[in-house]
Every structure is written in structure tokens, then in C-alpha cells.
Amino acid sequence: MTVPRLVAAIDQGTGSTRCLLFDESAQLVSMAQRQHAQHHPRPGWSEHDATEIWANVRRVVPEALADAGATPADVVALGIANQRESCLVWDRATGQPLSPVITWEDTRASVVVDRIVADGHHDDVLRATGIPPSTYFAASRLRWLLDTVPDLEERCLRGEVAFGTMESWLIWNLAGVHVTDVTNASRTNLMNIEDLDWDPHMLAVFGIPERVLPEIRTTAETYGKCSDVLPGVPITAAMGDQQAALFGQTCFEVGQSKCTFGTGAFLLVNTGVVPQRSQAGLLSTVAYVLPGEKPVFALEGSVAVTGSLVQWCRDSLGLVATAPGIETLAASVDDNGGCYVVPAFSGLYAPRWDPAARGVIVGLTSFVNRGHLARGVLEAAAWQTADVVAAIQGVVDQPLPSLRVDGGMTTNHLLMQTVADVLDLRIERPLYSETVSVGAAYAAGLSAGVWPDLDTLSRLWRRACSWEPAMDHETRERERARWASAVERAQGWMDISDTVRP
Numbered sequence: 001m002t003v004p005r006l007v008a009a010i011d012q013g014t015g016s017t018r019c020l021l022f023d024e025s026a027q028l029v030s031m032a033q034r035q036h037a038q039h040h041p042r043p044g045w046s047e048h049d050a051t052e053i054w055a056n057v058r059r060v061v062p063e064a065l066a067d068a069g070a071t072p073a074d075v076v077a078l079g080i081a082n083q084r085e086s087c088l089v090w091d092r093a094t095g096q097p098l099s100p101v102i103t104w105e106d107t108r109a110s111v112v113v114d115r116i117v118a119d120g121h122h123d124d125v126l127r128a129t130g131i132p133p134s135t136y137f138a139a140s141r142l143r144w145l146l147d148t149v150p151d152l153e154e155r156c157l158r159g160e161v162a163f164g165t166m167e168s169w170l171i172w173n174l175a176g177v178h179v180t181d182v183t184n185a186s187r188t189n190l191m192n193i194e195d196l197d198w199d200p201h202m203l204a205v206f207g208i209p210e211r212v213l214p215e216i217r218t219t220a221e222t223y224g225k226c227s228d229v230l231p232g233v234p235i236t237a238a239m240g241d242q243q244a245a246l247f248g249q250t251c252f253e254v255g256q257s258k259c260t261f262g263t264g265a266f267l268l269v270n271t272g273v274v275p276q277r278s279q280a281g282l283l284s285t286v287a288y289v290l291p292g293e294k295p296v297f298a299l300e301g302s303v304a305v306t307g308s309l310v311q312w313c314r315d316s317l318g319l320v321a322t323a324p325g326i327e328t329l330a331a332s333v334d335d336n337g338g339c340y341v342v343p344a345f346s347g348l349y350a351p352r353w354d355p356a357a358r359g360v361i362v363g364l365t366s367f368v369n370r371g372h373l374a375r376g377v378l379e380a381a382a383w384q385t386a387d388v389v390a391a392i393q394g395v396v397d398q399p400l401p402s403l404r405v406d407g408g409m410t411t412n413h414l415l416m417q418t419v420a421d422v423l424d425l426r427i428e429r430p431l432y433s434e435t436v437s438v439g440a441a442y443a444a445g446l447s448a449g450v451w452p453d454l455d456t457l458s459r460l461w462r463r464a465c466s467w468e469p470a471m472d473h474e475t476r477e478r479e480r481a482r483w484a485s486a487v488e489r490a491q492g493w494m495d496i497s498d499t500v501r502p
């Protein structure tokens with residue numbers, strides 16, 4: 001059998017690490033996936049083991065190659081997409097982690113964020129970086145590590161320590177260079193959103209020694225050649241997974257948008273070559289930067305908890321045996337029976353950004369059964385997305401024409417119909433729901449000359465399913481009001497001073 005030239009993508013996600021191989025016509029050839037452990041040592045803490053994730057990369061890549069009957073010599077380029085904001089520090093001499101991966105869902109650094117906000121820096125952080133000071137972003141977690149790990153700050157100042165998000169950690173291990181791509185850097189609270197470089201004022205605000213930071217590179221250039229796993233193969237792209245999904249959905253035109261429904265939900269709309277600012281809780285972020293071209297920006301609405309609520313129903317409540325089982329259970333009833341679930345497990349992200357919010361289930365009566373609860377769980381994903389879309393409509397000139405979706409939850413037809421209903425928008429899912437990997441492969445292949453330009457990639461997009469809104473206006477507005485009322489009850493629950501301090 002002749003093996004075609006392949007483009008490899010690694011998707012290092014919150015729940016698992018995947019390797020997908022694509023041929024030159026962008027057809028999926030093979031895929032391998034490994035989950036990693038989720039550690040929650042204290043309430044609000046969320047960690048991964050960087051060594052386990054690296055070991056998983058070393059497993060899934062050979063597995064995907066073996067499945068394709070291929071060897072590293074058949075791979076022309078590698079692209080990496082990654083869970084964003086999750087970060088760690090490691091020893092430059094030994095390559096050993098000096099911390100766990102503290103994930104984007106972790107809220108332990110709220111003490112750092114409180115301090116920065118109390119010192120009056122909220123607005124200058126937002127202005128400089130396009131994103132508010134929040135435990136969601138990496139800088140507060142790095143500062144927390146500097147405050148708590150003995151000798152770490154001194155070692156950073158001596159240049160002995162490297163900090164990075166997951167693509168940085170993987171590129172270090174694969175190719176021995178300390179770099180980050182600009183989309184990941186835009187999620188740190190440290191990069192200036194206008195000049196796309198580390199911002200000296202932000203480094204001072206967060207107290208971060210610059211020597212610990214990686215060099216910022218564009219999205220699609222050669223970072224180095226792999227010395228391990230795929231020996232000799234150039235790494236030609238890296239991007240945050242949500243930006244990769246936007247790229248994989250080929251949202252290259254201003255106004256095109258996608259929403260990825262996985263652990264959380266992340267809706268990005270392409271806003272063109274100038275960063276747009278939102279007064280309504282959306283993030284200004286970098287969509288992609290191709291070498292020699294103007295940067296392209298996006299507005300993002302990030303929702304922390306969607307699929308992870310389904311997981312919680314499965315693992316902590318035993319409501320369903322499998323995640324897809326939530327659809328069958330929800331379809332066993334006609335509606336939510338008056339039950340609303342606000343999954344503010346890590347506070348509320350966009351558009352409210354309320355770190356003190358916590359989850360609530362409201363509207364319970366003896367009529368409510370497991371099916372109604374399952375409906376409430378799915379509707380929570382839909383209404384959180386609707387809140388983001390409402391915020392976006394306030395910034396972009398044109399109404400969104402449609403929304404492209406992807407991610408693990410999009411196999412759930414009831415959820416997708418509910419999303420179409422509450423957004424009052426056509427929802428479209430492409431042939432490959434693994435758009436994060438598709439995007440990483442597209443960017444890597446573009447950079448390596450496998451595909452000539454963005455127009456060629458756009459023509460590769462194929463619709464597999466679509467859902468049209470079927471809810472009447474009156475019902476939608478009544479449900480919107482009830483959802484908003486449920487959210488109000490979740491807000492402000494925690495006394496933030498209760499959070500664990502170092």
C-alpha cells in the first residue's frame with residue numbers, strides 16, 4: 001500500500017490528547033486518543049500532570065501512524081493545538097516540571113486577581129491585553145506559583161526556569177525550543193493585544209520576570225524539527241484550540257463564527273485585522289497570524305461549563321451512564337418541567353465574569369424528574385451560548401448569518417436543536433467535528449506548502465448537518481427571562497475572601 005504524504009495534528013485538550021493524520025486532500029486517515037487524569041486536590045483546584053500528557057503524546061502519535069500504516073517519514077508537517085491558558089513551569093536544565101499543569105478551570109489564583117483589581121489595575125489590564133484580569137488566564141497562576149513554590153522566583157530571575165502553556169511544553173519536548181504562538185500568548189494577560197509582544201507594564205503589574213517567558217511566534221511558521229516522536233518532522237503551526245477550531249471551520253471572513261461545545265463552550269467571531277473591543281464582557285483575542293500578513297483578531301465569548309456539566313451528571317450524580325445518554329434522558333420529557341441549571345462551578349465567564357457565582361438548580365417541585373433535570377443541563381449549554389451571542393450582536397455590525405459548531409457535544413441532536421431555537425439562528429456542523437485538529441493541520445499544511453492559500457482551505461469545508469430554529473418568539477422570550485432569573489440567583493454566592501489562600 002502506498003502511503004500518501006500526511007499532515008499530523010496533535011490536539012492536546014482538557015480531557016484528552018489526540019493525534020490525527022490527514023492526507024493532502026484533507027481527508028482524515030487515522031486518529032488515536034488517550035485521556036489523562038483530572039486532579040482536583042482542593043475545591044476550585046484543577047490540575048493535570050505534564051509528564052503524563054507528554055507520555056500520552058508519545059503514545060498517540062505512533063498509534064495514529066500505525067493505524068495509517070505510516071512512518072514519520074510520511075509526515076510532512078506537524079501542527080499543534082492545545083487547551084489554552086493551562087500552564088506550568090519547568091527546569092530548563094533537566095526538562096522536569098516544577099509544578100503541575102494548573103488548568104484554565106482552576107480558581108486558586110483569585111487572591112492574585114483580587115489584589116490586582118484592588119490596586120486599580122482592572123482597566124489597564126483590559127486595555128493592554130484585550131482580556132480582564134481573571135483566574136481564567138495564565139498570568140495569575142504563574143504569579144501564584146512564584147508566591148508559593150520555594151525558591152522559584154529566584155530561580156526564574158537566574159534564568160533557570162521556563163514557563164509555558166501546553167503548546168510551549170510540547171514544542172520544548174519535541175524540538176527543544178522555548179516558544180509560544182501568538183494566539184496562546186494572547187490568553188496570558190501579559191501580551192499587548194496591539195503590538196503582540198510581552199507588555200512591560202503587565203509584567204510589572206503581575207510581577208513576572210521576563211526571562212521565564214517563551215518567545216512569541218506567529219501561528220504558522222517552522223518552530224523547529226522534532227527530535228522525538230516524529231523525528232525530522234518540522235513543527236509548522238501551533239495555536240490555541242479554540243482559534244484552531246475557528247481556522248478548521250475556515251471562518252476567514254469578517255463576521256464568520258463558530259462555537260465549540262466540549263468541556264466548555266467557546267464562541268469566536270472573526271472581527272478582521274483590528275482588535276474590536278466589547279463593553280459587554282467579550283474577550284478581544286488573536287485569531288491567527290500568518291507570517292508576513294496582518295494579524296487577524298476575534299471576539300470571544302467563553303463559557304466555562306457545558307460538557308463538564310454532563311460529565312458531572314455522569315460521574316458525580318450517576319444521572320446517566322454515558323455522556324450521550326443525557327440526550328435519551330432529556331428526550332424522555334417534553335420540556336424542562338420548570339427546572340433550570342446554572343453550572344457556575346468556576347464562577348461565571350462571559351458575558352458576566354462573576355468569580356463569586358456558584359452553581360444552582362432552581363424551579364424544583366415534586367413534579368421534576370431526572371428527564372427534566374437532563375433537559376435543564378442541555379438548556380444550560382444553549383442559554384449560556386445565547387448570552388454570548390447577545391453580547392456579540394451588540395458589537396458586530398451585521399447579525400450573525402449562521403453559527404458553525406463542533407466539539408464532542410455536537411453529536412447531541414436535541415442540544416443542537418435547542419441551540420438553534422434559543423439563538424434563533426441556523427446551526428451548521430461540518431463533516432469532521434474534530435475541527436480543532438483540522439485547524440492545526442490546515443495551518444501546518446499551509447505553512448509547509450501542502451495547501452496554497454486560505455481560499456483553497458475554505459473550499460474544503462463540507463456541511464454534514466444543520467438545524468433551523470423552530471421555537472416561537474413568545475416561548476423564547478419567556479424562557480430567556482426565566483434563565484436570566486436563574487442566573488441572578490447563582491451570582492454573588494461566594495464570599496471571595498473564602499477562597500483558599502497560599
Ligand SMILES: Nc1ncnc2c1ncn2[C@@H]1O[C@H](COP(=O)(O)OP(=O)(O)O)[C@@H](O)[C@H]1O
Binds near residue numbers: 015306411
Ligand atoms: N452526546 C453528548 N451529549 C452531551 N454531552 C456530550 C456528548 N458527548 C460528549 N459530551 C461531552 O462533551 C465533552 C467532550 O467533548 P470534547 O470536544 O472531546 O471535549 P474537550 O476537547 O474539551 O476535552 C465532555 O465533557 C462530555 O461530557
Ligand SMILES: O=P(O)(O)OC[C@H](O)CO
Binds near residue numbers: 012013014083241262
Ligand atoms: O480543551 P478544551 O476543548 O476543553 O478547550 C479549553 C479552552 O481552550 C480553554 O480556554
